[in-house]
Amino acid sequence: xxxxxxxxxxxxxxxxxxxxxxxxxxxxxxxxxxxxxxxxxxxxxxxxxxxxxxxxxxxxxxxxxxxxxxxxxxxxxxxxxxxxxxxxxxxxxxxxxxxxxxxxxxxxxxxxxxxxxxxxxxxxxxxxxxxxxxxxxxxxxxxxxxxxxxxxxxxxxxxxxxxxxxxxxxxxxxxxxxxxxxxxxxxxxxxxxxxxxxxxxxxxxxxxxxxxxxxxxxxxxxxxxxxxxxxxxxxxxxxxxxxxxxxxxxxxxxxxxxxxxxxxxxxxxxxxxxxx
Numbered sequence: 001x002x003x004x005x006x007x008x009x010x011x012x013x014x015x016x017x018x019x020x021x022x023x024x025x026x027x028x029x030x031x032x033x034x035x036x037x038x039x040x041x042x043x044x045x046x047x048x049x050x051x052x053x054x055x056x057x058x059x060x061x062x063x064x065x066x067x068x069x070x071x072x073x074x075x076x077x078x079x080x081x082x083x084x085x086x087x088x089x090x091x092x093x094x095x096x097x098x099x100x101x102x103x104x105x106x107x108x109x110x111x112x113x114x115x116x117x118x119x120x121x122x123x124x125x126x127x128x129x130x131x132x133x134x135x136x137x138x139x140x141x142x143x144x145x146x147x148x149x150x151x152x153x154x155x156x157x158x159x160x161x162x163x164x165x166x167x168x169x170x171x172x173x174x175x176x177x178x179x180x181x182x183x184x185x186x187x188x189x190x191x192x193x194x195x196x197x198x199x200x201x202x203x204x205x206x207x208x209x210x211x212x213x214x215x216x217x218x219x220x221x222x223x224x225x226x227x228x229x230x231x232x233x234x235x236x237x238x239x240x241x242x243x244x245x246x247x248x249x250x251x252x253x254x255x256x257x258x259x260x261x262x263x264x265x266x267x268x269x270x271x272x273x274x275x276x
Contacts, residue, residue, distance in 0.1 A: 005220065008213035015206035022199045029192050033185060040181050043174050050171035057164045064157045068150055075146040243274065250274035 250271045257263055257271065 005213060005216050008209050008216060012206050012209035012213055015202050015209060019199055019202045019206060022195050022202070026192055026195050026199070029188050029195075033188055036181050036185055036188075040178060040185075043178050043181070047171050047174035047178065050167045050174060054164055054167045054171065057160050057167070061157060061160045061164065064153050064160065068153050068157070071146045071150045071153070075143060075150065079143060246270055246274040 250273070253263060253267050254271050263271070
């Protein structure tokens, strides 16, 4: 029986030891999974940040493209306006001097009516030319301003295009790293699955061995208790039987004593203890 108990105990302890070792291995894999999860969260944040930045840059690029279209349309309109004044290109300063000179001549000198009319007509023509020159200058400034804005916007657009390309690439790199980590998680989980099944089976075997160990201990205990009860009962029976025999002997000795038989000290003690 003791050998059986020892065998069950050793079996249980060995199975529990195997379970403990597997749990350590599973814990190691779980720690690796947790470490990978931290990396995944970090990479996901970086990737999403890149993707969100690309979305914002793409939206900004669209806005800039629309602005460039608007400024080009304005530039085209200004070019058409400027073309109307090209044939009237004259030195504005020279025109101003001539106009002042003519106005002074009209105001300070006496002319015939015909001469006044001719001079007035000439003045109007010169003032019209000056107005055209100013319109040309104004239109040219608008053209230059539109060209400058288009140039600035195109530079900004080029920079945004570069940022979009760079961040797209960076986002893809982060995503590829995520795929590698996801595959690592899949592999670790695949390795862990049979270990969990093995742990479950070993635990069941260990529990069964422990139950057998406990049942055997209980059986041994019951057997010991039964044996002890049987021994106590046997002793009581022997005691009762001995007392019965001694009582019968005491009664017989007493009869012999009353008849005058001389008894020994032991026989007298028997009469004293077991006699009526």
